[in-house]
Amino acid sequence: MTLDYPQPDGVAPGNGYSHVVTGAGQWVAISGQxxxxxxxxxxxxxxxxxxAEQVFANLERCLATTGATFENVVKLTYFVTDIGYLPAVRTVRDRYIPGPKPASTAVQVVALFSPDALLEIEAFAIV
Incomplete structure (x- = not known):
């Protein structure tokens, strides 16, 4: 399985993410963890x-059930209750995804399903 990370003309390079990721294979959607x-x-x-450490460990377990790894992830969506959490989340992400980064979206939300939840991350992969 090979993914491609083309840089679109006229779009500033992403800082810690890719604007576009392509590949062929089975599409895998993982609910927000x-x-x-x-x-x-x-x-x-x-x-x-x-x-973030627990969330990425959960994502890794979910990916494994499909035969995927973080190398297959093409898109992550981050939901955080405080955008200031992103540096900590990115530090953990970089340990799990050391190479090219998937396409990503980060959104600050008022709340998640529990007041104990500070963040939720969903993933899409191609296997």
Whole structure:
């Protein structure tokens, strides 16, 4: 499976993400993941870095069920309750995705489904 990261003419390069990612294969959509462990208990209440670690671990487990890895991810959408959490989230992301970055969207939201949830991330991949 090969993904391509073309840079569109006339569009400033993304800082930590790609504007366009293409590839051929099976499309995989992963629902937004929050910092819940296998027992449904929140990890890192009040700590965006700890929550990001749990969220990316959950995404990795979800990807694995389809035979995918983070190398197959073409799009991430970040929902954060405070845009100031993004540096911590990106630090964790960079450990899980050290190479070319997928297309991404980050949105600050008023709230998520639980007041303990500081962030939620959904992913799309091609396997």
């Amino acid at each position: 929050v910092a819940l462990d296998a027992d449904g208990t929140f990890v890192g209440v009040g700590d965006p870095a700890a929550q």
